Amino acid sequence: MSDHPLDPVRIALIGAGSRGLGAYGAHVLRRPDLAQIVAVADPLGERLTMAGHLHAVPPTHLYPSWQTMLDAEPAFDAVIIATPDRAHLAPALATIERAGGISMLLEKPICPTEEETERLAAAADEAGADVTVAHVLRYTAFFARIRELLDRGVIGQLLTIRHTEHIGYWHFAHSYVRGNWRRLDEASPMLLAKACHDLDILRWLAGAPCAEISSFGALSHFTAANAPEGSTARCDEGCRVERSCPYSAQRIYLETLSPAPAWPHDVVSADTSPAGLARALHEGPYGRCVYRCDNDVADHQVVALRFTNGVDATLNVSAFTRETTRTVHLMGSHGEITGDFYANEITVSDFRNADTRTSRLTLVTEGYHGGGDDGLMVDFLNRVRERRRNGRVEAARTALAESLDSHRMAFAAEHSRASGETVRLAA
Numbered sequence: 001m002s003d004h005p006l007d008p009v010r011i012a013l014i015g016a017g018s019r020g021l022g023a024y025g026a027h028v029l030r031r032p033d034l035a036q037i038v039a040v041a042d043p044l045g046e047r048l049t050m051a052g053h054l055h056a057v058p059p060t061h062l063y064p065s066w067q068t069m070l071d072a073e074p075a076f077d078a079v080i081i082a083t084p085d086r087a088h089l090a091p092a093l094a095t096i097e098r099a100g101g102i103s104m105l106l107e108k109p110i111c112p113t114e115e116e117t118e119r120l121a122a123a124a125d126e127a128g129a130d131v132t133v134a135h136v137l138r139y140t141a142f143f144a145r146i147r148e149l150l151d152r153g154v155i156g157q158l159l160t161i162r163h164t165e166h167i168g169y170w171h172f173a174h175s176y177v178r179g180n181w182r183r184l185d186e187a188s189p190m191l192l193a194k195a196c197h198d199l200d201i202l203r204w205l206a207g208a209p210c211a212e213i214s215s216f217g218a219l220s221h222f223t224a225a226n227a228p229e230g231s232t233a234r235c236d237e238g239c240r241v242e243r244s245c246p247y248s249a250q251r252i253y254l255e256t257l258s259p260a261p262a263w264p265h266d267v268v269s270a271d272t273s274p275a276g277l278a279r280a281l282h283e284g285p286y287g288r289c290v291y292r293c294d295n296d297v298a299d300h301q302v303v304a305l306r307f308t309n310g311v312d313a314t315l316n317v318s319a320f321t322r323e324t325t326r327t328v329h330l331m332g333s334h335g336e337i338t339g340d341f342y343a344n345e346i347t348v349s350d351f352r353n354a355d356t357r358t359s360r361l362t363l364v365t366e367g368y369h370g371g372g373d374d375g376l377m378v379d380f381l382n383r384v385r386e387r388r389r390n391g392r393v394e395a396a397r398t399a400l401a402e403s404l405d406s407h408r409m410a411f412a413a414e415h416s417r418a419s420g421e422t423v424r425l426a427a
């Protein structure tokens with residue numbers, strides 16, 4: 001640990017990709033007074049070069065693997081693990097083993113399987129490691145305001161929650177049909193990858209662990225059986241329906257979305273010029289026909305949940321939405337709350353007023369995930385500094401121990417989806 005409480009937190013970054021550099025690295029660049037990236041591990045040379053360039057990390061502290069980084073023992077106060085889903089467990093276990101009660105920010109999902117998740121949780125618990133899971137929604141002004149309204153009893157006793165994750169048709173095609181989260185054996189179930197955030201928020205808003213869960217859902221649309229007549233393996237290979245297909249890669253990346261270089265274009269190609277993107281769509285995975293990919297994760301799923309305090313909830317996760325947002329409806333004994341996450345609007349109705357008055361709150365937020373990425377980093381860095389001052393710190397809002405619940409819920413829902421049974425979670 002750095003000696004002076006006001007020194008910037010020294011971060012060792014494992015995984016310098018979209019999240020590692022794009023979300024957390026970007027925050028550090030905005031707040032050099034709070035933190036500094038001092039060591040980076042990533043097997044991709046260009047990622048290391050970029051990290052070194054952006055954060056002025058000397059070549060001696062750029063490592064081709066987390067093993068070489070940990071072996072070299074660079075001085076750091078905290079670790080951020082932002083590797084792909086299947087590469088969370090090994091670096092997290094090794095960091096805990098070598099650095100003991102270290103502060104770690106771990107990307108969600110904790111791990112892609114139940115066994116790995118429980119193994120990591122047990123190791124962190126035993127070592128007293130301070131692990132924060134990147135469940136960014138709890139750090140947004142939107143969900144924090146809803147939590148506060150519930151705490152103030154504005155709608156009386158909370159009884160039911162209806163929550164919908166609108167993934168967005170193009171976002172789903174990008175990440176879950178053509179992209180990194182399309183296959184179970186390479187990533188994790190769609191419910192875990194995309195909606196562990198929503199399960200975590202439901203658990204937070206309900207204010208109790210989940211007791212029972214059941215789920216339905218499937219991969220129904222993005223299959224070879226639905227390939228239109230005249231379609232081709234790639235959208236730019238003379239596909240006869242390309243102009244009328246909403247999932248056309250050319251339409252999505254070159255016409256519909258805001259111009260490059262922002263996400264998701266930078267995932268499609270490092271060269272985000274029109275020519276660079278066209279080349280990547282012609283050669284790479286993001287130019288494939290959505291009906292002829294090697295994807296196997298569900299494209300829609302519903303989950304019914306009962307919490308131990310009697311609150312009931314439903315979660316609806318779907319690829320088939322125009323907007324990319326989350327909407328929520330909380331029904332209480334004396335009122336209701338509705339909200340649209342990306343519109344940043346919350347409506348409160350109080351049945352006690354004769355006219356059922358509705359207040360509309362408009363919240364101002366910045367950055368990705370409705371301000372959640374920045375909120376998470378500020379909280380994480382402040383907690384590392386607090387630990388440096390006092391030798392101890394309270395558990396994070398998204399500590400591993402509580403974040404486990406959302407993952408147990410996701411695994412149970414997957415079991416229910418496969419078996420058709422309602423699953424009871426251990427008390």
Ligand SMILES: NC(=O)c1ccc[n+]([C@@H]2O[C@H](COP(=O)([O-])OP(=O)(O)OC[C@H]3O[C@@H](n4cnc5c(N)ncnc54)[C@H](O)[C@@H]3O)[C@@H](O)[C@H]2O)c1
Binds near residue numbers: 014047085109
């Ligand atoms: N919190 C959120 O809302 C949120 C949003 C998107 C993604 N994620 C999660 O963040 C994680 C990273 O996703 P991403 O979009 O940044 O992916 P990415 O592919 O852009 O970045 C991953 C990086 O890790 C590197 N890497 C791979 N194996 C490694 C290893 N063994 N050691 C060190 N580095 C390694 C890759 O080279 C790459 O640079 C995933 O688990 C993903 O599910 C979370």
